[in-house]
Amino acid sequence: MSATTATATDAATGTKVMTYREALRLALQEELARDERVFLMGEEIGVFGGAYKVTAGLLDQFGEDRVRDTPISEEGFVGAGVGAAMIGERPVVEIMTLNFILVAMDQVINHAAKIGAMFGGEVRCPLVIRTPNGAGNQLTAQHSQSFDGWFAGTPGLKVVAPANPADAKGLLKAAIRDDDPVLVLENLPIYKEKGEVPLDPDFVTPIGRAAVVREGTDVTLVAHSFATLRALRAAAGLAERHGVSAEVVDLRSLRPLDVETVAASVAKTNRAVCVEEGWPSYGVTAELSARIQHACFDDLDAPVERVGMAEVPLPYAKVLELAAMPGEDRIAGAVLRSLGLAR
Amino acid sequence: MPAVAAPSALRHLYEQMVLGRVFETEAERQYKADHIGGYCHLSSGQEATTVGTMHALQPDDLLVTGYRSHGFALARGVSPEAVMAELFGRRDGCAHGRGGSMHLLDVGHGYYGGWGIVAGQLPVAAGLALGLVRQRRPQAVLVELGDGAVNMGAFHESLNLASLWGLPVVFLVVNNEYGMGTSVARASAEPELYRRAAAYRMHGERVDGNDVQAVIEASDRLLTQAREERRPALLEAMTYRFRGHSVADAGLAYRTKDEVREHQAQDPLFRVRERLRAEGLSDEDFDAIDREADERVAAAVQFALDSPEPDVAQLATGMHAAGSAEQFARMRPGSAFGEQALTFDAGLGS
Numbered sequence: 001m002s003a004t005t006a007t008a009t010d011a012a013t014g015t016k017v018m019t020y021r022e023a024l025r026l027a028l029q030e031e032l033a034r035d036e037r038v039f040l041m042g043e044e045i046g047v048f049g050g051a052y053k054v055t056a057g058l059l060d061q062f063g064e065d066r067v068r069d070t071p072i073s074e075e076g077f078v079g080a081g082v083g084a085a086m087i088g089e090r091p092v093v094e095i096m097t098l099n100f101i102l103v104a105m106d107q108v109i110n111h112a113a114k115i116g117a118m119f120g121g122e123v124r125c126p127l128v129i130r131t132p133n134g135a136g137n138q139l140t141a142q143h144s145q146s147f148d149g150w151f152a153g154t155p156g157l158k159v160v161a162p163a164n165p166a167d168a169k170g171l172l173k174a175a176i177r178d179d180d181p182v183l184v185l186e187n188l189p190i191y192k193e194k195g196e197v198p199l200d201p202d203f204v205t206p207i208g209r210a211a212v213v214r215e216g217t218d219v220t221l222v223a224h225s226f227a228t229l230r231a232l233r234a235a236a237g238l239a240e241r242h243g244v245s246a247e248v249v250d251l252r253s254l255r256p257l258d259v260e261t262v263a264a265s266v267a268k269t270n271r272a273v274c275v276e277e278g279w280p281s282y283g284v285t286a287e288l289s290a291r292i293q294h295a296c297f298d299d300l301d302a303p304v305e306r307v308g309m310a311e312v313p314l315p316y317a318k319v320l321e322l323a324a325m326p327g328e329d330r331i332a333g334a335v336l337r338s339l340g341l342a343r
Numbered sequence: 344m345p346a347v348a349a350p351s352a353l354r355h356l357y358e359q360m361v362l363g364r365v366f367e368t369e370a371e372r373q374y375k376a377d378h379i380g381g382y383c384h385l386s387s388g389q390e391a392t393t394v395g396t397m398h399a400l401q402p403d404d405l406l407v408t409g410y411r412s413h414g415f416a417l418a419r420g421v422s423p424e425a426v427m428a429e430l431f432g433r434r435d436g437c438a439h440g441r442g443g444s445m446h447l448l449d450v451g452h453g454y455y456g457g458w459g460i461v462a463g464q465l466p467v468a469a470g471l472a473l474g475l476v477r478q479r480r481p482q483a484v485l486v487e488l489g490d491g492a493v494n495m496g497a498f499h500e501s502l503n504l505a506s507l508w509g510l511p512v513v514f515l516v517v518n519n520e521y522g523m524g525t526s527v528a529r530a531s532a533e534p535e536l537y538r539r540a541a542a543y544r545m546h547g548e549r550v551d552g553n554d555v556q557a558v559i560e561a562s563d564r565l566l567t568q569a570r571e572e573r574r575p576a577l578l579e580a581m582t583y584r585f586r587g588h589s590v591a592d593a594g595l596a597y598r599t600k601d602e603v604r605e606h607q608a609q610d611p612l613f614r615v616r617e618r619l620r621a622e623g624l625s626d627e628d629f630d631a632i633d634r635e636a637d638e639r640v641a642a643a644v645q646f647a648l649d650s651p652e653p654d655v656a657q658l659a660t661g662m663h664a665a666g667s668a669e670q671f672a673r674m675r676p677g678s679a680f681g682e683q684a685l686t687f688d689a690g691l692g693s
Contacts, residue, residue: 039477065477071507076500079466084474086455086467087405106497110460111467119448119456120439121661156662158670179664208670253670260673 013200015166021191023165024054024130027172028092030201032062035090038176041068041077042094051096052132052191074104078129082112082181085127090176098133098185099143112181113156128175130184134226134277135325137188141313144321146278148224149287151183152254158207159254161185163228165195167252170205178207185254187226187277210258212265216247219271219335222262222288224251227275227326234331246335254284262288263295270301271338275331280308305334354624356398356555357615358632360390363414364612365636366423367586369644370413370430370444374590378647379430382459383444384411388585391611392517394418395558396580399566400485405453405475407468408487410445411517411584412457415487421449423643433650440653441661461522462488462495465514469501472510476573483511483569485562491522493536505575506543513565514540514577517552519584524597540577552580553611582611 018026031038044051046059046069059067070077074095081091095101101108108129115125135144152159158180162168168186175182213228214235221231228250235246247265251258266272272292274285285306292304310324336342367385374383386393389411397418400406408415416426421437429436430444437449445459455471458464468486475482492498493516505512516536520527527534540547546568550561558580565576583606587594594603616629663671 037477071503073500073504075497076466076469076504079463079497079501080470080473080504083407083455083467083470083472084477085470087471087474087478089474089477091470103496106460106463107466111458111463116664117659117662118438118442118446119661120436120441122438122448123450123455124664126664158663158667180667206670208673210673256667256671256674258673259675 013198015196015198017194018165018197019191020162020165020168020193020195021052021054023169023197024172024186025056025058026197027169027176028055028058029061031173031176032058032066034201037088037090038092039066039068039089040092040094041070041081043070043072043096045069045094050094052188054191055094074100075107078104078107079111081127081129082107082115082125085125085181086115086123090126090128092128092130092176095129095131097143097188098131098147099145101129101131108151108157108183109154113154115156116180117156124179125181126179127181128172128184129181130172130186132186132188132191134187134189135309135314135321138316138318138321139314140316144314146276146309148185148254148276148278149283152257152284152287156181157255158182159185160207160252161225161254162205162252163190163223163225163250165193165197167205169197170203171207171252174204174207177204182207185225190226190229193229205252208253208256208258210249210251210253210261212247212261213250214246214248216245216269218245218269219247219273219338220262220265220269221246221248221273221275221331221335222251223248223275224254224284225277227277230326230328230331231275234328234335237328238332238335242336242341244335244339257287257291259291259295262292266292266296267299270299272296272300273305273307273331273334273338275307275326277326278309279311280306281311283308302338302340305338307331307334353615353622354619356394357612357619358636359394359418360555360612360615361632361636362423362639363390363393363417365640366413366417366426366643369640370427371586371590373430373644379444380432381443381445382410383430383590384588385586385590386411386414386584388606388611389517389519389552389582390414391555391614392552392558392580392582395555396485396515396562398559399563401482401566403453403480404482404566405455405471405484407455407464407471407484408457409461409464409489409492410457410459411489412447413444416447416449416454416457419449419454420452421447421454423639424646425449427643428647428650431647431650432652433647434653435646435650439661462492462497464488465492465497465501466504468512469504469510472505472512473508475511481570483513483566485513485515485566487515487517489522490516490518490520490527490536491525491530492516493539494530502540502543502545502575502577506545509573510575511569511573512575513562513569514575515562516577516579517582518579519582521584521588521597523588524592526597537577537579545575545577547577547579549579549581552582553609553614555611555615
């Protein structure tokens with residue numbers, strides 16, 4: 001599915017099946033090799049090989065100057081990324097999980113995001129922050145969060161959230177080549193997912209373009225990151241069990257948001273169900289709902305439905321955690337409600 | 344430039360100090376005349392520190408400051424016109440009316456910004472120094488912070504990174520005795536702030552921040568070490584601000600008039616004037632210096648008044664890099680909009 005989203009894919013170079021994690025690593029490897037200004041910073045990314053092994057092997061290949069281990073000091077090293085970016089470096093900062101970005105928020109929101117506008121366009125900040133989020137591994141309240149909407153609602157930032165290995169490679173590369181600060185939201189459960197990845201080193205996924213990853217006629221599911229996989233699984237189940245034809249739109253970018261692709265799909269299906277891993281109140285699905293009702297007011301045959309994380313700090317017990325998450329059954333339930341097939 | 348100013352250089356330093364004082368006095372007047380809005384933090388009384396450190400900073404070195412930055416910008420060589428126009432929020436301001444008093448910058452002069460969040464500029468400065476190292480450039484970064492900033496976590500993280508990684512950066516703590524209205528003694532468990540550096544195996548020292556030549560000597564020595572040996576350092580300059588925290592603060596809720604008067608009697612400008620007088624400068628010379636500063640600042644005010652206000656249609660200009668408009672083009676269906684309309688559309692939704 002994702003090869004269709006490629007730009008400048010060289011057919012002769014072909015594709016290879018790999019995991020999302022390996023696709024990220026390949027993107028980093030290619031960009032480190034392509035551009036000397038690119039360097040990585042983060043906790044445990046070098047000697048340890050990466051807390052989630054995304055950067056495994058890169059220290060050996062590129063050395064300490066390009067793959068820089070940091071102390072546990074997010075505010076310090078995110079800010080160091082901001083400063084280095086301001087004089088023309090291309091830092092790629094890893095935050096071990098999204099939860100830890102909270103201690104660096106001043107640098108992300110008050111510094112990186114402000115530079116272009118606040119200094120009148122006199123200086124840019126081509127910083128990439130990549131970090132995984134998500135729940136599902138019993139990591140509990142402080143380590144199972146998705147704040148995607150907070151960042152996507154901040155002018156000055158760009159936010160991307162790949163849902164498959166090809167886009168993991170393509171969007172990370174696009175982020176590194178972009179002249180603005182870009183937050184790349186990865187996802188823990190998705191790291192092991194496999195898919196075809198273009199090997200062309202110039203393959204990038206354009207920022208600001210959603211993709212229709214499953215075509216359908218009855219309802220549009222809109223999602224990003226791991227929620228896209230859930231939506232695809234729910235769509236398959238709905239087709240099988242209820243004969244429902246669900247279209248799935250993978251947003252891929254949250255800011256800029258490709259409302260056009262979403263609206264075109266909803267105009268066709270007349271129904272929308274928005275899914276996210278985060279808490280829906282004031283979240284990505286809240287934004288989508290507002291956009292869809294405005295863009296598709298005359299097309300809608302049912303209220304826009306939303307499915308997100310239950311609004312509690314994530315509990316530990318497996319049965320409770322599963323109940324809190326936006327699983328396929330809840331997505332399917334929302335689709336059936338939208339179609340008037342359930343209450 | 345020599346570490347210690349020669350007599351001719353001393354006159355130049357004095358001229359810069361006078362310019363800084365006259366500029367701040369005028370900025371306060373213009374604020375009260377409603378030509379300047381927002382926060383406006385003046386540095387009157389701190390001129391020996393601002394001018395002295397900027398004298399030691401070499402042209403290719405980099406400068407980062409907090410928000411009390413007019414004096415640093417001027418001493419770094421940013422024109423009074425560009426600074427005043429920025430305070431007025433005009434198109435010809437150094438940040439084109441987007442930054443105001445707290446967010447001056449001039450990349451051409453290696454000045455990477457006045458920043459408004461206490462201590463937030465310190466990790467950025469460490470990153471600029473890291474960039475210099477990666478680019479194998481032999482320069483250093485001087486980053487200014489106030490005495491209140493040393494109690495922020497970002498201070499600790501930045502000093503640790505700078506020392507751990509051997510970054511060429513000098514942390515200049517401008518200790519003017521008060522973080523807003525809280526005295527150093529009421530804020531810092533270790534009130535001898537330069538001692539904090541020891542926790543990071545970093546050299547720290549104190550200097551009389553009202554003695555311009557002592558400031559030059561110390562900052563030149565520490566910047567040289569930073570450049571040549573990649574040894575970061577902390578320099579604590581002891582000074583005093585004559586005015587309140589900002590123009591809106593009378594500056595008397597937390598200190599007495601007598602205290603302020605005592606410091607004003609030790610005005611750093613007087614000290615340099617006495618030295619220059621000993622070297623033969625006359626009252627006429629000092630009058631001429633004052634007159635020139637007055638004229639330069641008056642010209643800056645006129646320039647700011649004449650500079651057009653920013654174009655409202657350019658509200659979003661600068662926020663994103665060239666080429667971003669295409670990325671944002673689908674954020675509002677049915678509307679092909681460029682960067683100019685970006686903010687309105689993205690801001691108003693739908």
